[in-house]
Amino acid sequence: MSNQKNEEEDIELPSTEVLHNAGKEVYSYKIGGFRVSILNTSRGLSYYISPVKQFIELEKRVKGRLEDVMLLLSKGNDLGDILSATLGINREMVADAAYIIRSSLGYGKLQVLIDDPNVIDISVEGKGNVWVRHSFIEEMRPEQDFAPTNIYINDINEAVSLQQTIATKCGTYVSTANPIVDTQLPQREGGHRVHLVFPTVSKGRPEIVVRKRLPVPPSISHLVESGVLPKWIAELFKIILTARGAVIIAGPPGSGKTTLIRSLLYSLVPSTWKVIVIEDTGEIDPPKGSPWTRYTTFELGSVEVGLFDLAKASLRASGTRLLVVGETRGREAQVLAQAMTVGLGGLCLPRDQLILARIDGKIDL
Template identity: 35%
Template structure:
């Protein structure tokens, strides 16, 4: 399609306000006689996907098995589908097309990226999380990583069917949650820590109040009495920040039965440790670590960096008293997410 015609169609703002079926009909009418009849269907589909916001990525974003979409410049797009990385046939024809998509996605989330600030994070209107890195930081071309927001909650039964855990592990984890044992879910990036945490929250009794603390909203538990606190980054004037540590302290004043922290990676480690040590049994956190021992060590290190004033030995004792169990996640030889171990903290 002629690029001028393409841009002219996209300038029709009213198209974005139509539902998908009406939009495709309107596009077909607009393009009739302007493109060859044998190309009309493909051009309508391409423009409809562009107006929807995700352009060539639209089909991948609609795929219910895809959890992550990874764009590496104009190379073929990769996805994580059903727990396994997969190279697709989708690619951007030109860097300009990719840059236009980036600007459109970030603008819809009130964010921006440019050469002065070449790295950006944003949460899209559908709940997906997007991370963008531009040249020269990314010399091979713009990089886009999209973590899709799952439309449905995954329960323990879903994780059993997926092979992430077996029946013995499922029964043990549900019992640990029911017994109000404090858990740390540990694993590398992309091993399913948030997915498992979401599922375990479904085992929390309906009589308990759960306060969720996250940097970005990823948890959507089925437990009926839960409230969420979401961190806020500083504005352009470097003010107005509300970090996770402040939110954990706020959660303590909200009459929680359990406090759940989406990911421990900073000063919030010390605040979460205090919460689990002062009567909030059954609390849960995730931590980026490669083994249960690494998870405990990371908890201690982050607490030290938060300026607790306590010695390393004292913090080690506090961590082992506050945490009952570490659930370690990994990827097996086929690249699938699995529960590698469930270990008591001693």
């Protein structure tokens, strides 16, 4: 993250100032055509975006020609060529213009937050400021948890419309008939985990939560070098996993369980092993060209394929090495235990305690 304090003159504050008190800037950087500032305000550390001056001008021009751009794009022309020709801009401005097109067709007000790698969680709770968890704020003030942003949702309809845009992009829908949706953004847009709750069950506060994930998790050696993981635990993990033992990883929400599992799998498991991954939302993606099996749960209307069904099915997938259950809350734990008794290694995430276990004996399903 670079600290770019020398661009003050480029900044134009948004006309709709929605933070109660803009405060002292403690950190800043650029995302697309926006400057992101972390401000020390009366509401704690806050996340503040402001478009750089030339970006505001460019945005007007792009939006005025959006239909022409889309028409030319549908004919297979190169976006850079289209933008320079229709807007008469030079090559240096094409990246910013492309960013504006992407936000218009993408996640609108949430686009900067989705693109900002320092944002860990995005939370929309109906009308009002959007909230974020931010890596810099977590480090500087861990007791704060979420930070308000100056990105503002004007009313319930806007929140619902954002929910619907996100659901459509994820290939699903959210409605009174399907009010709680747990899904994932497309891989090309980060594959981040998404949780949507329709007003039917959220009392007029339609909710959108996006849990960002690192495109590539840190390697185990990096975790050891940076002091996150004690060396002896990393070595123990290696011994247990290569011997096809069992590891259960537990911790509070957002503590890094899934990231650790990804790190363990990508760093310690031989690339020729057929690992089986079962999850609610597909956060643990198989490496390209690997023989891994990956199942995710499914629910639509009367069709429901849960973790238990998938865990049972996975035992027939000829995986002989390692079964990974992304979240273990119920009967699927029995299948995991059964798999371990037949010599398959296990990695799973329950909710409450940390256990490293070797399970012997048969468990009936």
